Amino acid sequence: MYTAIDPDMSCDDLYASRCDAESRPSNSAALTKEPAKEAAQAAFFHHLLVQAAAHRNGSWYDYAGMRIRVIQGAGEALNTVRERHSEPPASNQPDIVVCAGAMNIPIPGKIIASGAGASVIRPAAGGSARWLTLEDARGELGI
Numbered sequence: 001m002y003t004a005i006d007p008d009m010s011c012d013d014l015y016a017s018r019c020d021a022e023s024r025p026s027n028s029a030a031l032t033k034e035p036a037k038e039a040a041q042a043a044f045f046h047h048l049l050v051q052a053a054a055h056r057n058g059s060w061y062d063y064a065g066m067r068i069r070v071i072q073g074a075g076e077a078l079n080t081v082r083e084r085h086s087e088p089p090a091s092n093q094p095d096i097v098v099c100a101g102a103m104n105i106p107i108p109g110k111i112i113a114s115g116a117g118a119s120v121i122r123p124a125a126g127g128s129a130r131w132l133t134l135e136d137a138r139g140e141l142g143i
Contacts, residue, residue, distance in 0.1 A: 009056070016059035023072045025085045038074035041100040045070050045134055052143040064141060066095040069129070073102025082131050093128050096141075100134040 009017075019026060021035045021042060035043070049070070054063035061068045073081050081099050132140065 009058075013059045020059065020069065020071045023074060023076075023081060023084070025087050027087055035072075036074070038101060039072045041134055042070050042072040042098075045098055045100045045137065048138070048143045052141070060094055067092070068137075068141075069094040069097045071097060071099050073099040073133070076102055078102040078104045078131055078133060095129060096137065097129045097131045098134060098137040099131055102133050104133050104136065 015030065016026060018030045019028065021039045022030055022032055024030055049061050049063060049068065052063060054061040054068070056062075057067065059069070061070075071081065071085070078099050081102050082097075085097075
């Protein structure tokens, strides 16, 4: 049986999964010793991916030709979580970020924009991935 935690995962991948379960950006430190009860919806989506025969690729999944990252949303607005995950651009980006437990309400993540950077071209908050709630991801992926 294939499980959500692969025994062959590297320490870096396990730590990245822990940060995603806490809804912490990859350039931040994890804060808790164990997942909070709010992480249950993210754990549920991990289970759905495993049952749908998705394959682990580090701390993410490969499913239906897409790279999927699962983050805990804990009842926050999707745009707020996306704005918090303004991570440095990486060579590999997920195609979809499932923000389990988040609500898709049309408000900006921040009322006041971040300070100006050294360039007029800045990456979008949350990277180039499409951000979906758990319900939207289940519909789109058919799981």
